[in-house]
Amino acid sequence: MALGKNYEGQDCSLAKALEVVGERWTLLVIRDAMYGVRRYGDFLAHLDIPRAVLSQRLTALVAAGILDKRRYQESPPREEYVLTPMGRELWVPLLALAQWGGRHLAEAGPCRLFFHQTCGTLLDQVSFCSHCGVRVPVEDAEVRPGPGLKGVRGDQVSRALEEPHQMLDLIP
Amino acid sequence: MALGKNYEGQDCSLAKALEVVGERWTLLVIRDAMYGVRRYGDFLAHLDIPRAVLSQRLTALVAAGILDKRRYQESPPREEYVLTPMGRELWVPLLALAQWGGRHLAEAGPCRLFFHQTCGTLLDQVSFCSHCGVRVPVEDAEVRPGPGLKGVRGDQVSRALEEPHQMLDLIP
């Protein structure tokens, strides 16, 4: 692969994690799954990822136990990819990385902000709600557009995310 | 590059972060820098990374403001790479990812454990010390070998990390 194999000699939990989620595109696929993207075509439209790469990544993530592929309708048979509990736990490092990027790399501020859904508090320190004093799992969080959002993408998913949206909830 | 460019269309802080730290090897280089690795040769020995890739990554990280390259001795002139404050903040997502890997991918348990240096409390929930109620920055943390550590690597850095070691402190 391009990123992910051959870290075996590393004797390190981080290396093990990167073997599974460290390849190009993989974390963005997982991010989209957290936004509620579930279908091949929606990932494709939102990520501008080559089809072959998307197929490979989805298959690998299913094999790793991060995504679950399941039929959501017969006739025509259609499958969706949803995060497993293990996949949902990636919320913590993912949010931390996004917040780091928002602080240091986004001139105009973060593109998206995350809130504790039950109390409305902004999550700015990892996934910890300073108001409630609890760690907020993905399912209790809400995304809203942030100051840095340009809104240049025209796809379905991007448009849906211009509105506040509960994490994991299916994109229209 | 192989991972990192071309996420520009993404309008997302996570994508921006991955443009800088999402390439193969990059996060492992930063991890080593947090362990106190500073010299080209030590990164090389500990990571088993091709020399050309290491050069490229170090240069890119300096350009991104994550590492600082500075002379630590004249005659012979030698440079070291140390984390900037911005780089040190990657501690949060890095630790979160390592903990996720330790929970889900390490049969024998995590290879390394991290402790709040001032009180000795294990950091198991991101970088938050449950005893002191504070967020622990890298410089206040200590690494110790965990149950999953096999200790198969013979290089200087690996051997040094078989002992408790304060983060960021220079490896012997």
Added chain:
DNA sequence: CTAGCACGGTTCATTCAATGAACTAAAGTG
């Protein structure tokens, strides 16, 4: 003063993955 060595790289041929366009296949729709 010269041979060797440590360190920090660069160069280059080969391998392997990413890219993107085209094609396939199953099923439903008009």
Added chain:
DNA sequence: CACTTTAGTTCATTGAATGAACCGTGCTAG
């Protein structure tokens, strides 16, 4: 029956990763 939607696969091309060899600087031992 033609056409569309969805979810892929195939394939030629590009580009990065790999690993071995080489380079240059400045110490150090004989």
